[in-house]
Amino acid sequence: MSSFTHPFNPLTPSEISKAAALVCPLFAGQSPSFRVITLREPPKHEMIPFLASEHRGEPAAARPARVARVQVTVPGDSGPGKFFELLVDLDQRAVVRREHLAGKHPYIDSSYMKAVEKACLGDQRIQAEINKLELPPSASVIVEPWAYATDGLNDMSQRTTMCWFYMRLVSNEDANYYAYPLDLCAEVSEQLQVTKIYHLPSTKDERIHEDAKPFDRRKIQSMDASEYHPNLRPPRRTTVKPYQVVQPEGPSFKTRGNFLQWEKWSMHIGFNYREGLTLHDVCYDGRSLFYRLSLAEMFVPYGDPRAPFPRKAAFDLGNDGAGINANNLRLGCDCLGLIRYFDGWHTTSSGEPLKMPNVVCCHEQDDGILWKHTNFRTNNAVVTRSRILVLQTIITVSNYEYIFNFQFGQDASIHYEVRATGILSTALINIGDRVPWGTVVAPGVVAPYHQHLFNLRIDPAVDGHSNSLQVEESNPMPVNDPMVHNPFGVGYTTSSQIIGKEGGLDLDFTKNRSFKIINENVINPITGTPVGFKLLPSYSQMLLSHPQSYHARRSEFGEHAVWITRYQDDELFPAGRHTMQSTGGDGIASAIKARQHDASKASVRNEDIVIWHTFGSTHNPRIEDWPVMPSEKMTVGLKPANFFTGNPGLDVPVSTQEKNKSVLVENDAQSGSVCCRL
Amino acid sequence: MSSFTHPFNPLTPSEISKAAALVCPLFAGQSPSFRVITLREPPKHEMIPFLASEHRGEPAAARPARVARVQVTVPGDSGPGKFFELLVDLDQRAVVRREHLAGKHPYIDSSYMKAVEKACLGDQRIQAEINKLELPPSASVIVEPWAYATDGLNDMSQRTTMCWFYMRLVSNEDANYYAYPLDLCAEVSEQLQVTKIYHLPSTKDERIHEDAKPFDRRKIQSMDASEYHPNLRPPRRTTVKPYQVVQPEGPSFKTRGNFLQWEKWSMHIGFNYREGLTLHDVCYDGRSLFYRLSLAEMFVPYGDPRAPFPRKAAFDLGNDGAGINANNLRLGCDCLGLIRYFDGWHTTSSGEPLKMPNVVCCHEQDDGILWKHTNFRTNNAVVTRSRILVLQTIITVSNYEYIFNFQFGQDASIHYEVRATGILSTALINIGDRVPWGTVVAPGVVAPYHQHLFNLRIDPAVDGHSNSLQVEESNPMPVNDPMVHNPFGVGYTTSSQIIGKEGGLDLDFTKNRSFKIINENVINPITGTPVGFKLLPSYSQMLLSHPQSYHARRSEFGEHAVWITRYQDDELFPAGRHTMQSTGGDGIASAIKARQHDASKASVRNEDIVIWHTFGSTHNPRIEDWPVMPSEKMTVGLKPANFFTGNPGLDVPVSTQEKNKSVLVENDAQSGSVCCRL
Helix, strand or coil, rough: CCCCCCCCCCCHHHHHHHHHHHHHHCCCCCCCCCEEEECCCCCHHHHHHHHHHHHHCCCCCCCCCEEEEEEEECCCCCCCEEEEEEEEECCCCCCEEEEECCCCCCCCHHHHHHHHHHHHHHHHHHHHHHHHCCCCCCCCEEEEEECCCCCCCCCCCCEEEEEEEEEEECCCCCCCCHCEEEEEEEECCCCCCCEEECCCCCCCCCCCCCCCCCCCCHCCCCCHCCCCHHHHHCCCCCCCCCCECCCCCCCCCEEEEEEEECCCCEEEEEEEECEEEEEEEECCCCCEEEEEEEEEEEEEEEEECCCCCCHCCCCCCHCCCCCCCCCCCCCCCCCEEEEEEEEEEEEEECCCEEEEEEEEEEEEEEEEEEEEEEEECEEEEEEEEEEEEEEEEEEEEEEEEEEEEEEEEECCCCEEEEEEECCCCCCCCCCCCCCCEEEEEECEEEECEEEEEEEEEEECCCCCCCCEEEEEEECCCCCCCCCCCCCCCCCEEEEEEEECEEEEEECCHHHHHHHEEEEEEEECCCCEEEEEHHHHHHHHCCCCCCCHHHHHHHCHHHHCCCCEEEEHHHHCCCCCCCCCCCCCCHHHHHHHHCCCCCCHHEECCCCCCCEEEEEEEECCCCHHHCCCEEEEEEEEEEECCCCCCCCCCCCCCCCCHHHHHCCCECCEEEEEEEECCC | CCCCCCCCCCCCHHCCCCCCCHHHHHHHCCCEEEEEEEECCCCHHHHHHHHHHHCCCCCCCCCCCCCEEEEEEEECCCCCCCEEEEEEEEEEECEEEEECCCCCCCCCHHHHHHHHHHHHHHHHHHHHHHHCCCCCCCEEEEEEEEECCCCCCCCCCCEEEEEEEEEEEECCCCCCCHHHHHEEEEEEEECCCEEEECCCCCCCCCCCCCCCCCCCCCCCCEEEEEEEECCHHCCCCCCCCCCCCEEEEEEEEEECEEEEEEEEEEEEEEECCCCEEEEEEEECCCCCEEEEEEEEEEEEEEECCCCCCCHECCHHHHHHHHCCCCCCCCCCCCCCCEEEEEEEEEECCCCCEEEEEEEEEEEEEEHHHEEEEECCCCCCEEEEEEEEEEEEEEEEECCCCEEEEEEEECCCEEEEEEEECCCCCEECCCCCCCCCEEEECCCCCCCCCEEEEEEEEEEECCCCCCEEEEEEEEEECCCCCCCCCCCCCCEEEEEEEEECEEEEECCCHHHHCCCEEEEEEEEECCCEEEEEEECCCCCCCCCCCCCHCCCCCCCCCHHHHHEECCCCCCCCCCCCCCCCCCCCCCHHHHHHHCCCCCCHEEEEEEEEEEEEEEEEEEECCCHHHHHCCCEEEEEEEEEEEECCCCCCCCCCCCCCCCHCEEEEECCEEEEEECCCCC
């Protein structure tokens, strides 16, 4: 195997060790804990010539340096610890930047959550409050620690973790404790001390209070209603017959390390602790399309206005890490067919490489018909089937799961599909009560309304790095205008503008408002218009929280559905680099505002631009989402718009029975006859 | 086989013959031509008790009469013919209604189109004009007849067919003649006489004119650019490896005639000449959901304002028939896996049953993950895969294809997916010119802008026939309102109204406006709210044509995205029963207006209601749509909203390697190892 590591490749295990070894001396004797050792992607101005050589099949004149971004915490002697970020040039074997991130916090991980839970349950005052709840004898208490979403009530420079209490009624580790939210809440400090304990509102007009109420035994549910794990449920239905995918000649994709090729597509697969799967240098038939594609952030704010519930508002990438929380897809049979897995690499707290196996799966899928035409005069039909390539990751963030798929098509389209599944977050309520910001899902259990907001970062390089964003609408031509020929009132045309400055834009399907990323320097020889790729947005409500709320000020990206910025190295996160207990002013809107008068940074016409699409769902739970939610799908697309000179899938082979081997089913009997004539 | 024919079953071949035999005597000696012999579905008030008995497994007290709807034309002696519609009670063997549809026209079919083309090309004046075009020696001229979309210029009580001229440059019947639109246009009368001939505008400001221009030889294209048929193109790519679906234990669905059962779903499959596939008595786990689901109409108006192009506006169901134009899916390998086909039955012009084989295909498909949760404390993952049932039809309407799929899920959801594919309709343009209402797709060829508007008719019976439409929005709670506790500015609630009267409604994703079909008489025992099903609309621009245009007045349904009406027997078509050359005033808006003051018909709260969803796409062609378009997908959904008491797919078996038999791919080599542990 070559010793050459592509500049987009995630850090290898030996690079992780090397980075840790170079950083350790700077914290000698301070017991540093490594939170992150990850690739610091090369500056784009270094990558552009490198990629150009690579595309031409020539060795690069210069290879960008391999640099690691390292985050370290060191415990304080008596007070809070310190949080540092360092850049380590692995080629030069030198730490080239070191920054003390005062007031910032690293992500929260499951080992810290376990330590918080242990500290919480080990606190005598907590135990006393639990006793006052008079729980059933079989109950065991669970603490679910959450990041504290800034609400203005506490000093956020100190890390505080919220502890939400639940219980299991049966002694099975997979019992669904979310069915039993308890009337108890606590805050735990950085030093793992319980700093506050209180009881939660059980009715609409109640507030936080000091008085424990015994657990209402009427809230005990049948396991049939509360459990999802097969071991705790009645037997499964037996009606589902197996369905298998076979590819007797193997898959159509080829991989060489992290380089993937499939049906004229090529790209580099990346993976990091925070964004999970990232795609680099996405090309089609040798033409450049996207420099980078990634989920940049997500935000899940809850709509219950009563303290302390406004502290539930999760930045699952920035706070927790979509890479760190990625599922091992091999264990769960999450993919079907002929599957290639990719591993990820993280770090232990002592700086050793930690393998995250099978965090990305890659496989083909049939997606129905790609194109068809039947000449009605001859009855000759030509059909091609749409084969797609799927790159999938799944994250678990406490109660919820999110499935993220990139899908590539033979029509040169890309789709990004998000599915939300897992378990609703719950709170308690008195039996018989209702609240206007939640759905009762079991006696005494309410699932509060909340939003899921995702932001897809699209760094285009459509036939090159000088791109523009064209916004087009379809408008009826006027009637009764002597200057306009529209005698039958049916004419319509399009109007468009090219965006000149960074900013946020909104969707409007009533005008067929379309967003096209174009290259004004490359004109399609047939249509006479610039080549481009069009966004197929997912229409959804933007952030409901008030603009002056911390939710809004910390997220920023939830204000508009489409943002456009001028490319800046390392500008990857639309709610800012450090979201944990952030206080606002670090997101995409603030960045835009800060440079609005600097044309060298603010202008986005015929420049290196980045498009950020915010989409998601306002999730007002229904009972069908309980006890585990059937996946809710949200899809974004990107498709060529006058980029090619015709249908790029025209040479896809026609669909034939010889290849498909479909089977005829006759009236319940499987007859085995051939399905079709071609 | 039982002699019992279910009331929802399409007419059998013998019933078709019987209907013809009963009608013929009424037109003795008049050479009647049968256009339609189809089931007239029983009145709902007769079906309700019948279905109730059926659901209880008891024989029905009374079976609704089998009635045929018959449309007949008789030629006129010297002038235009006459068009009749009759209802024939097949049980009583009697014609029970007969109506002369003065001023109305039946659909246009391919045999009539062939007759029109023959008449056109056989006309000496047409041949003289063709000669003036000085076409290349190898050219053969094609006439593509289209229905005349009313523009106010002609008497629509007489049938007129528009003739658009194209040519083939190579002598192959599957050559793409749409690549060569010709400068010639004609009108043909009912009696197959060419009544008008003119030449078309070639520039933006030109108008219809008399002067032929010789064909511009620079418009000759390479076959590589203009052809789609594999025999006329370079060899296909060879990179796509076969992908097959196997179900070693057979499919999970069962059919008994037209009755289909799958994964707690049950329904009756219908099919008719006009709507194609219809679904009846759709139930889940024995509970009633939808009385009827169907595509009710579609409208494809073109946006070129210059005469005669406003005559291009196709009602593909009303004018042509989605059943009549349904593809035989077996010939084209349009479906994959284990497939059951359903046939349809039409009539010949002499009243003999005409089999339409394999017009509906039924098969399962894997749709990724249904639900998943991993307990992060134990690392135990539970995954279920989503198996869906697909019922597919495809229609060819001259140049275009439309693929219509109903998809049923194990989460008790239904999705309706439309894909547009086939060939763009083209017109001519001077080389180098542009028009603001079209895209140049080849030298001298413009593909005009147009819209595709579909209307899905949803006749709900959610736990019974008294339903309501609840429209709900998600609203931020106010800040700085002393009456409202929202101290952190993050609270949000929902507000809703129940629609009281028939009318048209609009979508608004910015408010998360949701449309739920509910039964106010059935309260969910857990949530305390009425059971319901929620619409997942497809967001698209409504009709662009001016409200006073004929396009708008004839379609009506394109004005709003969601319509609600009170159920009326036989009220099935939102642009009216007879769309061919219609003049307006027959659609859903007119029906609503006519009875707006009659509460016994206009009230829609807790009544038998019908919901109609208009959706589609404003299609401004891109070159990638040429010469045949990669399918464009539009999806509508219906999902339970507090209808059940939990996730209806909770008992779906977990995904296991034993059942899935996935295969591990290691770095380009197919290793054959098992994919996952479970």
